[in-house]
Amino acid sequence: MEHDTYHQLTLPAAMQAEIIAHAREGWPDEVCGILSGKDGAAISLVRARNVAEDRQINYTVDPQTLLRQFDFEEAGEEMIAIYHSHPSSAAYPSATDARQATYPDAVYLICSLQHPDAPVIRGYRLLPQPFDGRAADFPLQSVRGRDDFWAYQHPAPDAFYILHLMPPVGAPILLKVRIEEVALRP
Ligand SMILES: [Zn+2]
Secondary structure, eight states, X not given: OXXXXXXXXXXXXXXXXXXXXXXXXHTXXXXXXXXXXXXXXXXXXXXXXXXXXXXXXXXXXXXXXHTHHHHHHHTTOEEEEEEEEESSSOSSOOHHHHHTOOOTTSEEEEEEOSSTTSOEEEEEEEEEEOOOOOGGGSOOEESTTOSSEEEEXXXXXXXXXEEEEOOSSSOOEEEEEEEEXXXXXX
């Protein structure tokens, strides 16, 4: 699929403004939505409901909105991006964002309201990688004090997360998720 090669996303200024407006309306909760597009360019934006339990620190796009992907495909488009807001943190994927990233072909847009008068939108690809490392090789830290979710964040330019998940039943899971920034152009 040629969109694997996209390193930039055309996101018209009006659509950036719409994402920022949505983020501000939803504050202090995180908001989310999806974008259709084609050939590396966003075409339309669909606001979603954030159905996560802890909406101030997390997001989950409601299932009905995710189904719109099939409408996009019928129109010859695709779900080119998924956006969500960070009400008080930077425009960078959190360990939880990396854990929930199930669309490697989509651009994950994050709108930060950390500085309310200067909102920032950045785009990323979140790419789960085959990985056979050992948890002990990384300085893992608990994610938000949880005892079943630990993460190590490796900085750019070779940015990735190591995620260590401890399910209630079964063996711990160790995942590597590569983070590639996608340039946005209006
Ligand atoms: Zn996030």
